[in-house]
Amino acid sequence: MTIAIWIGIVLLFVTSFVGLIFPIIPSVLVLWGGFLLYYFGISNDELSIVFWLAMGLFTALIFVADMLANNYFVKKYGGSKWGEWVAAIAVIVGSFIMPPFGILIVPFVAVLITELIILKDVKKAFTVGYATFVGFLSGTLAKVLIQAIMIGWFIVEVIL
Numbered sequence: 600m601t602i603a604i605w606i607g608i609v610l611l612f613v614t615s616f617v618g619l620i621f622p623i624i625p626s627v628l629v630l631w632g633g634f635l636l637y638y639f640g641i642s643n644d645e646l647s648i649v650f651w652l653a654m655g656l657f658t659a660l661i662f663v664a665d666m667l668a669n670n671y672f673v674k675k676y677g678g679s680k681w682g683e684w685v686a687a688i689a690v691i692v693g694s695f696i697m698p699p700f701g702i703l704i705v706p707f708v709a710v711l712i713t714e715l716i717i718l719k720d721v722k723k724a725f726t727v728g729y730a731t732f733v734g735f736l737s738g739t740l741a742k743v744l745i746q747a748i749m750i751g752w753f754i755v756e757v758i759l
Contacts, residue, residue, distance in 0.1 A: 604641055607633075608633045611636065612630065615633070616743070616746065619743060620699040620702065621694045622691050622702065623691060623694060623695075626742065627658050627746075630746060630749060634646070634753060637753075645757055646756050646757075653752065660745055661742050664738060664745065665741070669687070669731070669735065669738055671734065672731065672734030673686065673727060675730060676723075676726045676730035677718075677723055677726070677727060678710070678730060679717050682710045682714050685706075685709045686709065686710050686734075689708075690702050690705070690706050693705030693706055703736075706732070706735060707729070707732045708728070710727055710728045711724050711728035714728065
C-alpha cells in the first residue's frame with residue numbers, strides 16, 4: 600500500500616509541473632495534494648509545523664510571483680489594464696490551442712491585437728506583447744523554482 604501512495608505522490612508532483620504548461624491544472628493545489636497524501640497515507644509525524652508554515656508562505660509566493668511578473672512587464676512597457684486581462688485569459692485559452700506553444704503564442708498575439716486597438720501604435724503594441732511573453736516566462740520560471748524548493752524541502756523532511 601505504501602508503494603501505491605508513493606507512486607501517487609510522485610505523480611502529483613509531476614502533474615504540478617505539467618500545470619505550468621496547462622494552466623487549467625492548479626499546480627500548487629496538486630503539489631499540496633502530494634503533501635497531504637503523504638501526511639494522511641504514510642505518516643502524520645514527519646512533516647514539521649515549520650514545513651507546513653513554509654509551504655503556506657511558498658504557496659503565497661507562487662501567486663504573488665506570477666502576478667507581479669506579468670504586471671511588472673506589461674506596465675513597464677506601457678500596457679493597459681485590458682492588455683493584462685487579455686493576457687491572463689489568453690494563457691488559459693492558449694493552453695488548449697497548440698499546447699505547449701499556445702501558452703506563449705496566443706497571449707502575445709491577443710495582447711498585440713488588444714494594444715493595437717487601444718494604443719493605435721504598432722511598435723508600442725508589439726513591445727507590450729513582447730513584455731507579456733517575457734512576463735509569462737519570468738513568472739513560470741519563478742514557479743518552477745519555488746515548486747522545486749517545495750518538493751526538495753518535502754524530501755528532506757521525509758528523509759531526515
